[in-house]
Structures are given as C-alpha cells and as structure tokens.
Amino acid sequence: MLAVCMRQGVKESPLLSVRGLHMWFELRRWGFGRTGFVRAVAGVSFNMRRGEAIAVVGESGCGKSTLAKTILGLYQPTEGEVIFEGKSLNGMGIKKRQWYCSQVGYVQQDPYGALPSFMNVHRILEEPLIVNRVKNSRERQSRVREALEEVRLVPPDELLSKFPHMLSGGQQQRLVIARAIILRPKLIVADEPVSMLDASVRVEILELLKQLQHQHNLGVIYITHDLATVRYFSERVLVMYAGKVVEATEVGSLLSDPCHPYTRALIVAISDPDAANLETFKEVPPGEPPSLLNPPSGCCFHPRCPSAIHRLCNKEEPPQFEVKPGHLVMCWLYRK
Amino acid sequence: MTALRQGLKQLGRHPSAVVGIIIIVGLICLAIYAVTTIPYGEAIRLWRGGEGVWDESPRNALPGWVNLLPGTNLPNTLVLSTKNGVSKSVEVLPAGVKAVGVAMPFDYWYDDFPSELALFFEARFDRWKPKVSMFWLTPDRRQIPLGERSLSASERYSISLDPRLRERLRGQLPEVGLFADPTKKTIVLKGRYELVIEALVFEEASDIDAKLVVYGKVKGLAGTDDRRRDLWIALLWGTPIALAFGLLAAVGSTITTLIIAAIGVWYGRWVDAVIQRITEVNAILPGLPILILVGTFYSRSIWVMLGVIVLLGIFSLSIKVYRSIFLQVKEAPYIEAARAYGAGNLRIVFRYMVPKVVPVLVPQFVLLIPSLVFLEAALAILGLGDPVLPTWGKVLNDAFQSGALYKGYYHWVVMPSIFLIVTGLGFAMLGYTLDRIFNPRLRVE
Numbered sequence: 001m002l003a004v005c006m007r008q009g010v011k012e013s014p015l016l017s018v019r020g021l022h023m024w025f026e027l028r029r030w031g032f033g034r035t036g037f038v039r040a041v042a043g044v045s046f047n048m049r050r051g052e053a054i055a056v057v058g059e060s061g062c063g064k065s066t067l068a069k070t071i072l073g074l075y076q077p078t079e080g081e082v083i084f085e086g087k088s089l090n091g092m093g094i095k096k097r098q099w100y101c102s103q104v105g106y107v108q109q110d111p112y113g114a115l116p117s118f119m120n121v122h123r124i125l126e127e128p129l130i131v132n133r134v135k136n137s138r139e140r141q142s143r144v145r146e147a148l149e150e151v152r153l154v155p156p157d158e159l160l161s162k163f164p165h166m167l168s169g170g171q172q173q174r175l176v177i178a179r180a181i182i183l184r185p186k187l188i189v190a191d192e193p194v195s196m197l198d199a200s201v202r203v204e205i206l207e208l209l210k211q212l213q214h215q216h217n218l219g220v221i222y223i224t225h226d227l228a229t230v231r232y233f234s235e236r237v238l239v240m241y242a243g244k245v246v247e248a249t250e251v252g253s254l255l256s257d258p259c260h261p262y263t264r265a266l267i268v269a270i271s272d273p274d275a276a277n278l279e280t281f282k283e284v285p286p287g288e289p290p291s292l293l294n295p296p297s298g299c300c301f302h303p304r305c306p307s308a309i310h311r312l313c314n315k316e317e318p319p320q321f322e323v324k325p326g327h328l329v330m331c332w333l334y335r336k
Numbered sequence: 337m338t339a340l341r342q343g344l345k346q347l348g349r350h351p352s353a354v355v356g357i358i359i360i361v362g363l364i365c366l367a368i369y370a371v372t373t374i375p376y377g378e379a380i381r382l383w384r385g386g387e388g389v390w391d392e393s394p395r396n397a398l399p400g401w402v403n404l405l406p407g408t409n410l411p412n413t414l415v416l417s418t419k420n421g422v423s424k425s426v427e428v429l430p431a432g433v434k435a436v437g438v439a440m441p442f443d444y445w446y447d448d449f450p451s452e453l454a455l456f457f458e459a460r461f462d463r464w465k466p467k468v469s470m471f472w473l474t475p476d477r478r479q480i481p482l483g484e485r486s487l488s489a490s491e492r493y494s495i496s497l498d499p500r501l502r503e504r505l506r507g508q509l510p511e512v513g514l515f516a517d518p519t520k521k522t523i524v525l526k527g528r529y530e531l532v533i534e535a536l537v538f539e540e541a542s543d544i545d546a547k548l549v550v551y552g553k554v555k556g557l558a559g560t561d562d563r564r565r566d567l568w569i570a571l572l573w574g575t576p577i578a579l580a581f582g583l584l585a586a587v588g589s590t591i592t593t594l595i596i597a598a599i600g601v602w603y604g605r606w607v608d609a610v611i612q613r614i615t616e617v618n619a620i621l622p623g624l625p626i627l628i629l630v631g632t633f634y635s636r637s638i639w640v641m642l643g644v645i646v647l648l649g650i651f652s653l654s655i656k657v658y659r660s661i662f663l664q665v666k667e668a669p670y671i672e673a674a675r676a677y678g679a680g681n682l683r684i685v686f687r688y689m690v691p692k693v694v695p696v697l698v699p700q701f702v703l704l705i706p707s708l709v710f711l712e713a714a715l716a717i718l719g720l721g722d723p724v725l726p727t728w729g730k731v732l733n734d735a736f737q738s739g740a741l742y743k744g745y746y747h748w749v750v751m752p753s754i755f756l757i758v759t760g761l762g763f764a765m766l767g768y769t770l771d772r773i774f775n776p777r778l779r780v781e
Contacts, residue, residue: 131678
C-alpha cells in the first residue's frame with residue numbers, strides 16, 4: 001500500500017483523514033464466479049483541515065467519483081478507512097452513521113438527475129430534515145427558507161411549489177447545494193459540480209460554493225477534471241491517476257511547478273484563449289487512461305509517459321517523493 | 337407525482353379517455369344503484385328463485401325495450417287477482433252453501449299471443465273442498481268452458497297445459513286458441529276478454545281467491561330466462577361484483593408485484609435472484625388449470641377465486657417490467673443523494689423508487705381490470721362461477737347450458753355480453769389513452 005501523506009503545518013486535529021483507502025469492485029460471472037476486480041481507488045491517503053478546500057483532479061475514469069462516494073459512505077471501502085473528526089467510518093453503528101450523514105453534504109454533477117423529478121422544491125429540501133429527525137415542522141419550514149436564501153434562490157415562496165424541471169440548470173444546481181447544506185454539515189463533497197452547467201453559470205456556482213465555504217467554515221472536497229477551475233477554488237490539489245494520487249501540493253506550486261509528467265500534460269491541456277495556441281504543439285500524452293481491471297505493472301502512467309525510465313517505471317511502482325516541503329510526487333524522476 | 341398529475345390533466349383532451357371515463361362512471365353508478373335498491377340478501381333470494389318467487393314472470397321473455405322497435409307490439413304480462421282489484425260476488429244458498437262468483441275482465445290489444453296462461457287458486461276450508469267451474473268469454477261473445485275442478489288449499493291450474501282444453505280448441509295451444517280470431521287462426525282477436533269463475537263453497541268460513549296470469553312475451557329491461565328469473569337482477573348485481581372483483585384483484589396483484597419488484601432490486605443479490613426464479617417458474621405455470629383445480633376440488637366461492645388469482649398474480653411477469661425500471665432508478669443520482677443524507681432502505685424504496693413507476697403502472701393497472709373481469713366471467717362460463725352470486729358469467733353459463741342460441745333466445749346471451757363488452761371497452765379506452773400519455777413514444781403525431 002502506498003500512501004501520499006500530507007504533513008500538517010498546524011497541530012490541529014484534521015476534520016477528515018483518509019488512510020490507505022482502497023475501493024475495489026468485484027466482477028462476477030454467472031452471478032458467483034469471480035473474474036477480477038476493478039481497482040477504482042487503490043490506496044489514497046490525505047488529511048483535511050476544518051474549512052479547507054481540496055481539489056481532486058484527474059481525467060474520466062481515474063476514480064475521483066468513487067473516492068467521493070467512498071468518503072460519503074455510499075461504498076464500503078475494500079481496505080483502509082475514512083476518519084471523520086477522529087471517528088472511523090468503518091464499524092460505525094447506525095446512529096453514528098446517521099450523524100455522519102448529517103455532517104457531510106453531497107453536490108452532484110448532474111443537477112437534474114440529482115433531484116427527484118416527482119418532488120417539489122419544498123419537499124426536496126425537507127426530506128433530509130425529515131430523515132435526520134428534525135421533528136418540528138415549523139423549524140423545518142424556516143430551515144428550508146433559510147437554505148434557499150443562502151443559495152440565493154429568491155424569493156423562496158415562489159419556488160417552494162416548483163418542480164425541478166421548471167428550474168434552470170443553474171437554479172437546479174443551487175437547489176442541490178441548498179440540499180447539501182441544509183443539515184449544516186462540516187464537509188461538502190462536490191463531485192464535478194459545474195461540469196454539466198453552462199459556462200456562464202459555472203463561475204456563479206463556484207463563487208457560491210466558495211462563499212458558503214468561508215461563511216460556514218466548511219471543508220470542501222472539490223472534484224473536477226478541469227484544472228482551470230481549481231485555481232479559482234481550492235488551496236490544495238490532489239492529482240489522481242488510475243485510482244492513485246500521483247501528485248499532491250498547494251495550488252500555486254502545482255500550477256507554477258508541476259512535477260509529475262501527467263500533471264504537466266494536464267496543465268498543458270488547459271484551454272486558454274490565446275491565438276498562439278494554434279501554432280504551438282501541445283505535449284499531450286497519447287493513449288487512453290489505463291484499464292482499472294488490469295492496471296499496468298509498475299507506475300500506472302508509464303505506457304503513456306514521455307519520460308518513462310526503461311526497466312524501472314514498468315517494473316516497480318514509485319513511492320512518494322517529497323520534492324519540496326508539502327509537495328509530494330509519485331514518480332521515479334524525483335528519486336534521490 | 338408531477339408526471340402522474342400532469343398526465344391525468346391531459347386526459348380531458350383525449351375524447352377516447354372521456355368516453356372511457358363516462359362508461360366507467362356509468363358502471364359505478366349502476367353498481368351503487370344495484371347495491372342500494374336490491375340488498376345483497378334479496379338479490380341472492382331472487383336469483384335462487386325459490387317457491388313462488390317468479391310465479392308472475394314469463395319464461396324466456398324478451399327485454400321490454402323490444403316493443404320500442406317499430407311494428408312490434410308484444411304482450412306484457414297481465415295479472416288479475418281477487419286480492420288485488422277484482423271483486424267477488426257472494427250469494428248465500430240454502431244448507432250453508434255459498435256461491436262465489438268472480439269475473440276477470442281485461443283488455444287485450446297486443447299483436448301477439450301470450451306465452452302462457454295460468455290460474456292460481458287459494459281456498460280456505462275445513463273438510464269440504466270448494467268446487468269451481470270456469471268460462472272464457474271472448475270479445476265476440478263466444479263462451480269457452482275451461483272445465484271444473486275441486487280445489488285444494490293452494491292450486492295452480494296451468495291453462496296452457498290442459499290437454500282437454502286443447503282438444504276442445506281443435507288442437508290449438510290454449511294460449512293461442514283462446515285469443516285467436518276464429519276466422520283467421522293466427523291473428524289475435526283484440527278486445528275485452530273475460531274469465532268467469534263460479535265456485536260453490538260448502539262451509540260457513542270457506543272462501544276462495546283466484547289469480548289469473550296472462551304471461552306476456554316481454555319483461556323488464558333484460559328479459560327472463562327459462563326459470564322465469566328476471567335477467568336484469570343478474571345484470572344489475574353483476575356490475576358491482578365484476579367491478580369489485582376486477583378492482584380488488586388488480587389492486588392486490590399490482591401493489592404486491594410492485595413492492596416485491598422494488599424490494600428485489602433494492603436489496604439485490606440473493607433476494608433478487610429468489611424473486612426472479614419464483615417469477616419465472618410462476619410464468620410457466622398455467623393459471624386457468626390451477627383455478628379449475630381449485631374450483632373443482634376446494635371451493636367455487638368468488639372470494640377464494642379472487643385470492644388464488646391475486647396469489648398467482650403477485651409473481652407475474654410484470655415484475656420484470658417494474659424491475660427493469662427500478663434497476664435504472666436505483667442508479668439514479670437522486671437515490672445516491674438520498675443515501676448520502678441518510679435515508680433508510682424502506683424510505684428509499686417507497687418514497688424514491690415506487691413513485692417513478694407509478695406513471696407506467698397506472699395504464700397497466702387500468703387495463704388489468706377488464707381482463708380480470710373477463711377471467712371471472714370465463715370461470716363462470718366454465719361452470720366454476722360462484723354458486724350463489726348472480727354474475728354476468730353465470731347468466732352466460734345458464735344460457736349456454738340451456739342452448740339459448742339454438743332456441744333463439746338471443747337476448748339471454750346478448751345482454752350479459754353487452755355488459756362485458758362495454759366494461760372492457762370503457763377500461764380499454766381509458767387505459768390505452770393513459771398509456772399514450774405516460775409512454776409518449778407510442779404517440780402518433
């Protein structure tokens with residue numbers, strides 16, 4: 001098990017700490033014959049402070065969403081654990097689990113799919129409160145209104161009786177965010193919250209998330225495939241590739257001095273409205289993300305890596321190297 | 337639930353749905369009317385048709401509305417009774433003997449002969465039986481003697497079946513001979529007829545009552561069967577029974593099927609596997625033979641049949657349809673969101689998954705009702721109907737068994753068939769329209 005650990009500058013207990021998390025999905029044949037595992041998350045570790053924003057970046061199929069869902073407790077991890085405020089999710093009783101559910105909010109990618117089409121706005125927002133035993137109906141009403149105002153879906157009275165399909169994409173995503181924060185959680189997991197939205201709305205939604213984060217001192221795990229929005233939002237970045245964190249550092253350091261060849265390729269791929277782009281050749285790694293069923297030997301990235309070291313990268317998996325304080329890379333190029 | 341509500345709102349725009357709803361509402365009104373006007377016990381008593389219940393009703397009569405057709409003037413049943421409007425004259429003779437005279441005049445203006453004639457006597461006496469002699473007076477003042485007899489306490493004299501009278505009428509059936517024009521023997525002589533009864537009673541307290549029934553050829557709204565029962569009773573009472581049966585069986589099997597499908601999908605693994613295997617085995621079991629077995633060896637009660645149909649319907653193939661929808665819904669992001677905020681298994685199944693299927697379910701449910709009504713009728717036609725309840729299928733079974741179509745009693749088969757067809761039509765019109773609304777891919781623009 002390889003882990004990328006972040007050192008904490010402050011001696012504060014972390015809000016969330018993920019330790020050696022593995023999430024493998026079993027593949028079966030005929031319902032019982034086991035044919036293999038999809039290693040969606042294969043050894044991820046990190047700590048997160050209260051009120052911190054962490055971005056997880058990577059291309060499609062690298063295990064970002066599985067990581068998010070495992071953190072949310074939707075999947076039972078194959079190995080490793082998720083520790084929230086010092087309590088491990090594994091072996092949590094039903095009551096504790098319910099409490100955990102109220103402590104984390106989930107913002108999904110597709111706002112329309114994330115909202116049950118047969119419930120109106122009021123009902124959608126009331127559901128988490130009912131599930132988490134807010135018994136007083138008047139209190140529920142006031143919290144629904146409060147949440148709507150916080151995400152600036154105003155005036156609440158007009159919206160309460162509407163159904164999701166009557167709202168615009170941006171309004172739907174605001175509603176999803178309102179549902180995520182209505183239980184006053186300490187952590188928000190936002191899984192590509194703006195990738196399905198119109199470019200004009202994206203900034204608004206990110207601004208909103210940022211503002212809520214500051215206002216409530218929320219921890220936010222922001223999952224995206226778009227490095228351009230990372231700069232906008234978070235303090236720390238984890239770059240994921242084939243279920244592993246290949247590089248982890250501060251945003252500034254990552255953008256100015258990317259170490260892992262994969263990170264470099266990602267940064268090159270950021271779209272930039274510059275006419276010069278037409279002429280310059282972009283060094284984008286060829287090929288596709290590796291199969292998670294049969295990951296390549298050694299470093300997962302070696303088949304696509306422009307600077308792979310023969311007989312090393314394809315044989316042995318690189319450990320993490322600390323290039324600079326707080327900047328960890330899983331790449332043999334940085335061995336000491 | 338929005339999809340459901342919006343779909344229902346659209347119904348008004350589809351004429352076929354409106355017609356379907358009108359038919360269904362009409363049937364429901366008829367059912368309510370049946371249950372309120374003829375209580376359950378009364379309906380069963382009438383249908384069983386014990387002693388004297390249908391004395392005044394003709395056999396195999398056509399429905400009354402036949403007379404509305406142009407050129408048709410079939411006789412209705414006439415009842416004349418000394419207990420009800422006909423006066424008696426009493427003359428005291430010596431030695432305690434009384435002569436009781438009864439004259440029963442009636443107008444006969446119909447184009448056709450009656451179907452039957454009968455006289456009912458009631459006599460009160462101690463030891464000496466009263467003696468009666470009867471005459472038939474025709475409008476052209478002919479007098480036809482109907483014979484003499486001594487009465488017992490309660491007696492039925494079937495004039496139609498009197499062989500001596502038939503002889504006297506030169507071989508003509510009495511109900512024809514007594515009403516025929518003497519010159520043209522197949523034409524009814526219209527006018528005032530009279531039956532005269534002269535009785536001698538031999539005791540002080542002795543008395544007689546007489547009732548003449550001239551059985552017609554039309555009766556009620558639906559005619560009668562060969563046991564003189566008014567078919568309208570069965571058609572009327574068949575409505576609530578058919579609707580209740582269809583509705584209960586449809587509700588019972590649909591809801592359980594839905595819930596089982598949802599539970600199977602949500603819990604997955606072996607739960608799902610077991611449900612699927614049971615469904616597949618159940619799918620190849622033939623339903624009708626099982627019902628016939630139950631009906632033959634256990635009970636033909638309609639409620640037992642209902643239970644068996646629901647049991648067989650629980651693991652019907654619609655589980656596969658619902659399952660395919662639930663499998664999609666299960667992976668929907670909104671379910672994940674619900675799990676993330678801690679919704680429990682049952683809440684997710686009932687509040688988040690089931691509502692997604694309702695739009696698919698509603699048309700199927702509506703279309704299931706008539707098929708169950710037909711199934712019940714089919715069982716009755718096969719002789720497995722409830723032994724006491726009057727139902728549409730039961731009427732068809734009776735008609736089939738007495739060869740109604742060979743004998744030309746079409747009304748006996750047509751009336752219950754119309755009810756079955758109209759019921760099927762109403763639900764089908766509504767159901768297919770709902771299907772078109774909720775599954776818009778079938779819609780032809």
